[in-house]
Amino acid sequence: MSFHPLMEYDRAKFQKSARHTVPEGPPFALTPERRAQLDEIVTKYPPDRKRSAVLAALYLVQEQQGYLTANGMRHIAPLLDMTPAEVDDVATYYVMFHKAPVGKYVLQVCRTLSCALNGAERVTEALSEKLGIGIGETDPSGMFTLVEFECLGACDRAPVVMVNNELWHECLRPEDAGQLVDAIKAKGAAVFSGCHLEVER
Ligand code: FES
Structure with a gap:
């Protein structure tokens, strides 16, 4: 979550979190x-x-x-x-490594300056409300995980959401965030706008 200086927020809620313990998991060997x-x-x-x-x-x-x-x-x-x-x-x-099972689509909302000034926190709130989950959580269907991220390098297209470290959605207005969830459910990854550097190449 990023904050405008005038925003009210619950300081206790955002104190430095306790160190997460990575689960043991099943026996593992690379293929x-x-x-x-x-x-x-x-x-x-x-x-x-x-x-x-x-x-x-x-x-x-x-x-x-x-x-x-x-x-x-x-x-x-x-x-x-x-x-x-x-x-x-x-x-x-590093935040791009998941320490627990995640959903099919990991929605990673950039919260750094350009995105914050263009409403990223509202995007996160809208996604959180639509999915009924908090930051770092996965919805009951196992389809979506919501994460906050640092600058994704597309500041001129803020707010930006990266999905699964490879897909991209730029210029996501808070009022459109809920519709994006519906669109993903209906059409899958085809709805993402892509990274403009790739799209315009
Ligand atoms: S601040 Fe969000 S992409 Fe750079």
Whole structure:
């Protein structure tokens, strides 16, 4: 949530949250294909800098099981000459890694300055109201998860919503946010406006 200086807000509600514990999850091993991908990525770095591939490795784990677990991080840690705690430190720092199962569509609303000034917090509120969930939650149908994100680099098209780290919706007015949910339910990913850099290319 971002705030205009004149907005009233419940300070206690937005105090620094307690550190989340990543769930153990089921036993985990990368598929042979993803393991080969990781091995290839690791070769791009000096032998004593394998840990530089940690973000790529975490993306592979998340791609395979939809979210990160302690077992997933334990699996990749020795492949990168890291401890599980070091991998956990990286994973819990970045918001693009999910630490619990998420919906089919992860709606990630940018809350940084340009988007905030153009109503991003209202977009988040509208989506929250429409879906009946709070930030970081998944709706009962398992279709939508609502997340706040930092600048997505499309500030001239604010407010911006990134979906599943690959799809994009720009210039989303708060009053249209509820309709976007209905449209996604009816037509799926086809309703997203896309990133203008891609659309105009
Ligand atoms: S501030 Fe939202 S995309 Fe940059």
